Amino acid sequence: MESAILCRKMKKTYGSFTLDIEDFKVATGTVHGLIGANGSGKTTTIKLLLGLLFPDSGELSVLGSSRIGNEAETRQHIGFIVDDASVPSLVTANELAAVLRRCYQHWDQGQYEMYLRQFQIDPKKQYRKYSKGMKVKLQLAVALSHHASLLILDEPTSGLDPLARDEIISILSEFSKDENHTILISSHITSDLEKLCDYVTFLEEGCIRFTEEKDELLETYRLGIVSHQMVADIDSDSIIAKREGSFQVELLLRTEDVPSFLESRRLSLEELIIFLSKGRSAV
């Protein structure tokens, strides 16, 4: 299957917010990042893809199924992390497994226990006593323990310390080495996405601003730092965005537009997103 996820003209309205996805595809065997500010529609998109919400209009297909909310078979192959896992507060990891092994045909208890050990989660500890980091790690352990081929993750590294984040990124990286494995990961921690993703989709105010191959995106732009006077020497048509400081001006240019006298460097994904976001002073 070429596209693990496919969305076309998908709309969902909540009060004053409308999610309007014209065209969104996640190719099988890739890691696809969804970046956007809080409130941009990332979580709504993920909930629609998991069948927790239904679109008002448009089509969506996950692992070939367009009725993901109603089809248990497809959900067998999807591992997920959402913000509110709704695990009852007195349940332990062991008890959770006892329930999940009945839900998932391919439940792998050995793998689950291995992850619990790796994440240092006491299998007899009650969920209400888990730290925030442990809650996410438990979801990840579950997501990786039923031979899923698609992971849909909503902010899996939020609230985690750098070491824990690195650990999770490594595990996800390992998962993605298999060409049949696909990951859709939404995050506002762009540095994590930069390490992991093949493609990046930027969501702003409910719409997709762009979808690009990650390395090519980072190759397309350069950052030039100049004095206020020097700005006039640069063709204003080639300045995509700028940030004026007291002692310098930062300019965003396309790589091929950088004049030879200007020293420039690549931007990090985070810097690029900040420059390209609305509310950044355009030229």
Place this chain on the structure above:
Amino acid sequence: MDIILSNANPDPIYEQIAQQMRAQIVSGILKEGELLPSIRALAKELRISVITTKRAYDELEREGYIQTIAAKGSYVAARSHEQLKEEYLRKIEDHMRSIHLLAQFVGLSEEELAMMYQLLAEGER
């Protein structure tokens, strides 16, 4: 095989990978018939996208440095040392032609050119 990517390097990442692999193949660090990492493994280890590593491998395959066998992997292509040497000699000749032209523009004599080369070679030593 070592691949060191540099953000300061103006060449795009796929080009940096291709350059380094070419150099290692020519110098013999990567031997004929040696199995190379899969494009996915390489991508994940270097923390870049698989599209980029695929691009580098595709280029190297087009140039004849590597061979990809479906379901098995990519291998360093069998080329004689002579073949590789030939290619480098050709590249040197091309550069020499450019130098010759430039030298003519500024009226540099053959002796002056030879001296320039000697100074350069000594400086590198």
